[in-house]
Amino acid sequence: MTTPTAEPVFDELTRQRAKEIIARYPQSRSALLPMLHLVQSVQGYVSQDGIRFCAEQLDLTTAEVSAVVTFYTMYKRRPSGEHLVSVCTNTLCAALGGDAIYQSLRERLGSEGRPLGHEQTVGEPGSSGSITLEHVECLAACDLAPVLQVNYEYFDRQSVESAGELVDALRRGEKPRPTRGAPLTDWRTVERELAGFFDDLPAAVEGPSAAEETLRGTRLAERNGWAAPAMPEHVELPALPEKK
Amino acid sequence: MTEATLTPVLTRSWTSARSWSQDTYERLGGYQALRAVLRGADGPVQPDRLIQLVKDSGLRGRGGAGFPTGLKWSFIPQGTTGAAAKPHYLVLNADEGEPGTCKDIPLMMADPHSLVEGCVITSYAIRANYCAIYVRGEALHCIRRVQHAVNEAYAAGYLGKNILGSGFDLDIVVHAGAGAYICGEETALLDSLEGRRGQPRLKPPFPATAGLYGAPTVVNNVETIASVPAIVRGGSEWFRAMGTAKSPGPKIYSLSGHVELPGQYEAPLGITLRELLVMAGGMKDGIPLKFWTPGGSSTPLFTAEHLDVPLDFEGAAAAGSMLGTTAIMLFNETVSVPWAVMKWTEFYKHESCGKCTPCREGCYWLLEILRRMVAGEGTESDIETMLDVCDNILGRSFCALGDGAVSPIASGIQYFRQEFLDLCKTQAGTGPAARADLVGAQA
Numbered sequence: 001m002t003t004p005t006a007e008p009v010f011d012e013l014t015r016q017r018a019k020e021i022i023a024r025y026p027q028s029r030s031a032l033l034p035m036l037h038l039v040q041s042v043q044g045y046v047s048q049d050g051i052r053f054c055a056e057q058l059d060l061t062t063a064e065v066s067a068v069v070t071f072y073t074m075y076k077r078r079p080s081g082e083h084l085v086s087v088c089t090n091t092l093c094a095a096l097g098g099d100a101i102y103q104s105l106r107e108r109l110g111s112e113g114r115p116l117g118h119e120q121t122v123g124e125p126g127s128s129g130s131i132t133l134e135h136v137e138c139l140a141a142c143d144l145a146p147v148l149q150v151n152y153e154y155f156d157r158q159s160v161e162s163a164g165e166l167v168d169a170l171r172r173g174e175k176p177r178p179t180r181g182a183p184l185t186d187w188r189t190v191e192r193e194l195a196g197f198f199d200d201l202p203a204a205v206e207g208p209s210a211a212e213e214t215l216r217g218t219r220l221a222e223r224n225g226w227a228a229p230a231m232p233e234h235v236e237l238p239a240l241p242e243k244k
Numbered sequence: 245m246t247e248a249t250l251t252p253v254l255t256r257s258w259t260s261a262r263s264w265s266q267d268t269y270e271r272l273g274g275y276q277a278l279r280a281v282l283r284g285a286d287g288p289v290q291p292d293r294l295i296q297l298v299k300d301s302g303l304r305g306r307g308g309a310g311f312p313t314g315l316k317w318s319f320i321p322q323g324t325t326g327a328a329a330k331p332h333y334l335v336l337n338a339d340e341g342e343p344g345t346c347k348d349i350p351l352m353m354a355d356p357h358s359l360v361e362g363c364v365i366t367s368y369a370i371r372a373n374y375c376a377i378y379v380r381g382e383a384l385h386c387i388r389r390v391q392h393a394v395n396e397a398y399a400a401g402y403l404g405k406n407i408l409g410s411g412f413d414l415d416i417v418v419h420a421g422a423g424a425y426i427c428g429e430e431t432a433l434l435d436s437l438e439g440r441r442g443q444p445r446l447k448p449p450f451p452a453t454a455g456l457y458g459a460p461t462v463v464n465n466v467e468t469i470a471s472v473p474a475i476v477r478g479g480s481e482w483f484r485a486m487g488t489a490k491s492p493g494p495k496i497y498s499l500s501g502h503v504e505l506p507g508q509y510e511a512p513l514g515i516t517l518r519e520l521l522v523m524a525g526g527m528k529d530g531i532p533l534k535f536w537t538p539g540g541s542s543t544p545l546f547t548a549e550h551l552d553v554p555l556d557f558e559g560a561a562a563a564g565s566m567l568g569t570t571a572i573m574l575f576n577e578t579v580s581v582p583w584a585v586m587k588w589t590e591f592y593k594h595e596s597c598g599k600c601t602p603c604r605e606g607c608y609w610l611l612e613i614l615r616r617m618v619a620g621e622g623t624e625s626d627i628e629t630m631l632d633v634c635d636n637i638l639g640r641s642f643c644a645l646g647d648g649a650v651s652p653i654a655s656g657i658q659y660f661r662q663e664f665l666d667l668c669k670t671q672a673g674t675g676p677a678a679r680a681d682l683v684g685a686q687a
Contacts, residue, residue, distance in 0.1 A: 024417045026331070026374060027457055032439030033422050037381075058439070071441040071597075073423035074381050086382070090343050091541065091587040092501050092573050137425060137591050138343040139382060142500035142573060143507050152384035180353070181385040190384055194420040198388070205392040209353040209385060210258055216507030217497075218255045220523055226249040228256070228486060228494060235479035237289055238296045 009049045014042055017197060018057045024196070028058050032068055034195045036075055041192035044126050045076045073136070074194075079125035081132040083170050084187045086149045087163070090138040097159060098146040102135050104160045105167055109133055122171075129171045132187075143213040144179075151190045153181035156211055182207050248511065248519035251486050251494045253474050254467065255510040258354040264389050266396040269357035275402060277476035278361050281368060282410035292322075294369035298472065300480035302492040306347075307337055307428075307465030308539065308568045309644075310491070310557040319452035320370045320460045330459040332372040334363060335437065335451075338379040338386070338466045339421055339428040342540035342648075343591060344571030347496040348466040350508055352379070352386035355470070356393035360416065362469035364402060365476060367414050370462050374415055378433055381421040391418045425595035429643045430463040432597065443599045444643035467496060487513035491556035491567075501536075501574040502528040514559065517572065518551040531576040535659065539568020541588045542648025544655035545581075565655070581660040582667055585652045586614040592649035603646035606637040610653060622668050627657060 010018075017038055021031040032054060039050035051065045058065075069075045087102040088094075106115035109122045109131060116122055116133050123130030141147045144156035148163060155166060156179040169176050175184040182204045198204055221227065257263045257272050269275070282288050299314030321328035336359070340348040352359060363375050377394075379387050394416050397403045405413050419437060426432045427442040434456050436442035455461020471493065475483050484492045491513040497520055500506045504525030511520065517536065527533055533548045538555060544565040546553065553563040560567040575584060593607040610633055613626050634650040641647065657664060 027438070029439035030419075030437055033436065034420060036422065037420060068439065068441055071424060072421075075422060089587075090591055091584050092344060092575075094587055095501070095575060095579050095584065136382075137594065138341055138345070140340045140346045140349045140380070142344050142346045142571065143498055144346075145500060145506075149382065152382050154385070182388065193384065194381055194387065196391070196418070196420070198391070201388060201392050201395065205264065205385075205388050207385075209264065209389070210350065213505075213507035214350045214354065215259050216505055217250050217509035217511075217523070218252050218259050220509075221250040221252050222259065224249070226251070228251040228253045229482060231478035231482050235477065235482075237293045237476075238300055238480070240290060240292055240296070 009047075010039075010042060010053050014038065015057075017195070018053075021195065022057065029060065032058060032060070032065065033072075036069060037191050038195035038197075040076065041188045041195060043079075044188055045079045076119065076132070078119070079121070080187055081121045081123060081125055081130035082128055082186045083130070083150050083184075084132050084134065084152075085167060085170070086134050086136040086139070086152075088137070088139045088141075088145070088147050089135040092142050093138075093146040096145045100160055101146060101148065101158055101163045105133055105163055108164055109167060126188075128173045131167060131170055144211055150178065150184060151187045153178035153184060153190075155179050178207075180208050180211060248515050248522075250509055250511050250523070252510045253494045254351060254355070254358065254470055254496060255508060258350075263354050264356055264393070266357055266393065266400065269355070273477065274357050274473070275361055275400075277473035278364055278402060279408065280476060281365055282408045282412060288368075288410045288412065291369045291371060294365065294476070297480055298369070298475060301475045301483040302480070302490070303468065303471060303475060303483065304491060304557060305465055306467035306471070306495065306569070308342065308542070308566075310567060313464065313468055316452065316464070317366070317370050317462055319450070320462060321453060322371060327453050327460055331374065331457075332370055333456040333459060333461040334367045334370060334372045334375040335434065335456055335461055335463045336363060336375070336377040336466060336469060337428060337430060337433055337463055338377055338383070338390075339433060340380055340383070340466070341425045341428055342542060342569055342571060343588065344498070344500060344537055344540045344573040345569040346498045346500065346571065347508060347569065349380075349383050349386055351466055351470060351496070352383070352390050356386075356390045357397070358470040358473055359390065359466055360393045360397050360402070362472040363416060364397075364407065364414055365472050366462070366464070366469055368412055370460075372462070373413050374417075376417050376419050376437055376456070378419050378421060378427070378437055381423055387418060387420055394418055424597075425591075426597040426643075426645060429645065432643070433463065434461065441597070443597045446642075488554070488556050488558070490558050495570050497555070497570045497572060499524050499572050499574065502531065502533075502576040502579075503574045504528050513556040514554040516552050516554060517546075520572070521551075527574070527576055531578065534575055534577045534579060535581060535584075535656075536572055536574045537568070538565050538570070538572060540571040541573070541591070542566075542644070542651050543568035544651045545659060547659050580618075581656045581663050582614065582618050585656040586611070586618050588652045589614050589649065592645065596645060596649070600642035600646070602637045603641040603649065606633050606641075606646065607649050609633060610649070614653075617664065617667050620667060622664070624665060624668050626668070627661065627664050631657060
């Protein structure tokens with residue numbers, strides 16, 4: 001079941017990568033989520049062509065693929081910016097300033113007195129300095145609240161001021177360093193990584209990962225000489241349980 | 245009573261340089277447990293002995309529910325007939341997203357090899373040759389670190405064919421999610437991993453008999469499986485020397501919010517918030533504690549009255565909440581409870597998968613009521629309406645998401661009803677009833 005319609009959009013390399021994703025799994029349909037990330041990395045969103053491409057690769061109907069695309073928030077249905085800025089507005093971040101950060105970014109990135117809306121883009125999608133803004137649920141960095149992500153890299157302990165400076169720099173085409181994670185690239189590149197394709201993984205894994213907060217308990221224990229009980233020299237595994 | 249202390253086991257290596265690399269992990273004793281299992285003096289150990297070890301240790305699931313891990317593993321049918329003859333799978337739930345919860349992401353960033361080693365040992369114990377680590381898509385750097393650790397483990401012969409000459413084969417795939425809290429529910433996660441909408445399945449059958457691709461599957465949390473290598477090295481007695489009889493072992497407590505020193509604190513199960521707060525420098529700027537969650541937003545709220553509740557599975561439950569993921573979010577007196585509850589309800593409404601009516605409709609209407617109330621347009625009867633809706637969700641929804649959505653609302657009203665009533669009083673001054681008053685209708 002192949003139709004030539006998707007051919008001009010997705011080149012041979014993308015088709016090869018789609019095959020590689022399928023090969024990772026015991027059953028081909030498991031490849032759908034990473035393949036949709038791959039499609040986004042090529043087009044900057046999941047288009048109808050992208051849906052058709054996945055359907056062809058996996059022998060699914062376009063309706064089956066569409067049902068999956070619309071379920072997950074990370075699949076964007078409109079062309080997205082060079083960068084995706086995601087602000088946590090869940091309760092804890094919101095109480096510590098996340099709501100104020102999101103509102104200030106909406107206004108800062110809006111134009112003609114109209115604040116930018118959720119999943120809306122400032123600048124020509126994909127062009128240098130273009131930004132898609134969204135509010136998101138808990139990003140699992142609550143000890144570093146309020147947090148936001150740019151292309152899924154963490155910018156911890158933000159304020160209205162620091163977040164404003166950050167998006168201004170992004171608009172100018174700069175790429176400020178995340179608090180934790182790899183140096184910024186762009187949203188399409190990280191979508192390719194989410195599909196499992198890395199340019200230089202040994203280099204990308206470097207970079208700061210543990211914030212002061214992350215290490216607080218361990219450092220406190222080191223300072224106070226606290227530790228788990230010592231492990232015994234030799235441990236025998238238990239015998240097989242008696243068959244009942 | 246002795247002074248409470250921390251017992252770093254999982255977090256011990258996090259302060260080491262490049263703690264996430266195989267070099268550092270092995271220098272600190274990493275992969276010794278795997279060698280002991282697969283290259284013992286008498287050859288590879290019998291897998292059932294590992295299951296027995298984990299049962300003896302009393303390890304309970306760290307993803308929130310606290311189910312005994314060894315027991316879960318023992319439910320996997322073994323043999324050559326029926327369901328047992330199908331391939332077995334290990335699936336790691338690394339879809340951390342419960343509000344307040346922030347332990348698995350730092351663990352995968354700082355020490356991905358403990359997870360990989362745990363996966364190999366667990367897969368060997370349940371006789372699985374394929375393991376999927378389902379990582380939340382937004383946790384990109386974790387995905388890099390875990391994928392890199394998997395690559396290093398393949399190169400070192402800890403993964404792939406004939407691991408350490410034992411004849412045991414294992415492949416691990418690192419799978420990125422795509423943004424859906426519900427995929428943290430184990431059967432929704434399996435549907436998502438199969439390339440579908442992440443909606444929960446009816447249980448039974450449980451994943452142990454019909455999980456991934458309808459085959460026997462263990463689904464475990466990151467912190468649970470990362471604990472396994474230490475249990476193999478230290479033994480069950482060592483593990484039980486920490487924590488309580490029914491909730492043994494160390495646990496990563498994540499403190500966030502209005503506290504001086506938020507962060508990750510690995511302590512024996514059963515520690516109290518009062519003890520943790522001493523370590524974390526007390527409440528921020530000395531403003532008193534008003535309410536907190538013991539284990540994420542799905543666990544009913546606690547108040548300053550609950551500072552001495554032992555934070556283990558039994559203690560939290562006896563005090564009317566749940567241990568959950570030990571995600572302790574602290575809120576001081578400046579935070580409005582109805583507002584906080586409304587924000588959490590926005591989350592549940594957004595993340596409800598839509599499969600079952602009580603949760604889909606209930607969360608929607610609860611949010612409508614709460615928004616109206618916070619806007620100062622609520623009435624006293626709204627409180628009873630909300631409790632009634634909660635009653636129709638709790639225990640009647642398809643999965644635990646609905647139960648979780650009820651937790652902040654029901655507990656918020658239980659402990660802070662007056663605050664909800666005060667919002668209605670505001671309404672009495674400005675809303676329709678007040679206007680009726682003005683024209684003398686009530687006189």
